[in-house]
Amino acid sequence: MRPWKTRVNADRFQLQLSGKILFEACSLGRGRFCSRSMQDWFDVAKKIDSLVLEAAASAGLENSFSSEIRPADPRFGDLQANGALPYAKRNKNNPRQIAQSLVEKLEANPNLTEHADISIAGPGFINFKFKPSFQLAWLSAFRDRESFKSAAKALHAGEKVVVDYGSPNTAKQMHVGHIRSIVIGEAICRLLEFCGAEVVRDNHIGDWGTPYGKLFYAYKRHLDAKALERDPLEELERLYKLGSKLADDAAVLEECRQELVDLQAGKPESMALWETVNKLSIQGLETIYKELDVHYDCYLGESFYRDKVEQVYQELKDNGLSEESKGAVVVFHPEHPRFKEQPFIIRKSDGASNYATTDLATMLYRNEHFKATSIVIVTDDRQKDHFEQLDLTTKKWFEKTRRQMPKFSHVMFGKINGEDGKVIKSRSGDPIRLRQLIDEAVERAAKIVREKNATLPEDEIKHIAEVIGVNAIKYADLSQNRTSDYIFTWEKLLSFEGNTAPYLLYAAARIQSIFRKLDTDQLADLESKATPFETPEEIALANKIIAFVGVLQSTIEQLRPHLLCTYLFELAGAYSSFYSANKVIVSESDVQARRLLLCQRTLVALQSGLGLLGIPTLQRM
């Protein structure tokens, strides 16, 4: 049930093993190290973890000892190891003494003491504070996005993940309710790719079913061809609503039913119309995806699976998993407290398939056709039961039929509410359209950009406003813990203060503005010109950059993009504090070099992090 966790534990184990042999820190004077030994320190928490375990072994502690590395309170250090406390408790020892024995071993290891100061505090916390020379060495070794990526790619290398996200219905405008799946799903794809996985982006659109009867009825009689060309989804939605309204009349309803029957029977004329609607719908969806910088590999919607459900019925029946109940075909799970009585309905009593059937067929297709090692589905949390049942059923089905079961993750998210705490709606009572939301955000952004930076040419203002508007929306969603509901307000969405996209974009733009003031040889060879960090702001910023790695891991482990957002906000804050307290362009060349190095690495971390969230940066704003 927790595929992402197992992976990381396995990884940690490997590091423990390698920690014992990989120790030839070759100091090159002034605290610099060759990059080979620094590779080992990419994830400082893991490295410290392996060193503490090593110390525990040589101090004679049992192998039940776990080091429990955490970020420390900055007053005490950068990282802390808390493992002495629970260990002492289990073995009825004095925790302070256990910590003391560990510290003695750690102090005897020059490869650690060169990099960090070790101290012991309170009931037995062990604190590590990195030396400025180590910070400089780390920042010299991990200099760009590529070096981050190559170090991170081991996390999910060799995996093939199908990510199912977005999933709107065709013939309808997308509204605010769709934004979370799109934005969170896309971020997850990028994170997985960054960590070495091969990703298939699949849009499981709702392109089949009962609404088509009403839509076709209205389409044939009330189509506005010009409107369709201008905005296909708007016109199709209008027609569907019209059809629904007209179907209040019994005679019309009968004609709608006939339309549906014709479609399901595959009548050529109906199929042709269905294909037209489908094509126009995807075209309409793609204009918004493009603005959001989301690009799918495939659109395998419900219709794609309609000829694949027979196999599902057959195999579940043949393997004794399904049974008939109240006229429907269902799957119960006797071992489960709830699903022993709550059925997973795979075939309705009228013989038709439903969501469960196509999802089962989808699991099979992703397994057999894509050879997926993992499947991630991004939907709202109301579907939790459904996907738990899908997971349980598929596990049993694949086991009986000797298929490999991929890791399955239902990445769910909460609702977006209005300021009154209720589901957000426009004045007319309909959900707010995504189109309208984006346009308004861009419009408001343009107004602010004009106020703040009147000297920019109009076309650049337009470009900047688009980036800020669209990404303010994305970031507002990503920065929220996905499993909670959250309250949507225009003020918050478009705020240019606090934990928002504009704040981060501004930090990145300021850095680039500094670089524009210098020529290339002033920016070259910063690593060799720089001296170790001295001011509190330099040291704090350097630590924040180094912390990127750990945050990336927990973000991917939990598939929670807000962890990365919180980090980026703190990074931008550390940069702003540094920037206002430390002048970068100064006469001492070594000081200037180390501050420019910090600026450059901050930019790398910001751009990498934002890029993983699907957010580009701006040169100017």
Add this chain to the structure above:
RNA sequence: GGGGCAAUAGCUCAGCUGGAUAGAGCAUCGGAUUUCUAAUCCGAGGGUCGGGGGUUCAAGUCCCUCUUGCCCUACCA
């Protein structure tokens, strides 16, 4: 009825799976600009972590219970 999720500063939210004096942002108040983008920075006030029990060196975090809200609970997706 059964189950799930939530409740943390005036507001919006974090809190890394039990660790040191519970943190941000907004709002309020007070400072900083002859200075590399002030869309910024520094500081102050503001808390019975919904209530009550329990587990232990240590609980916002775990177990029980109560209150309130949202959601799911047989043929929607």
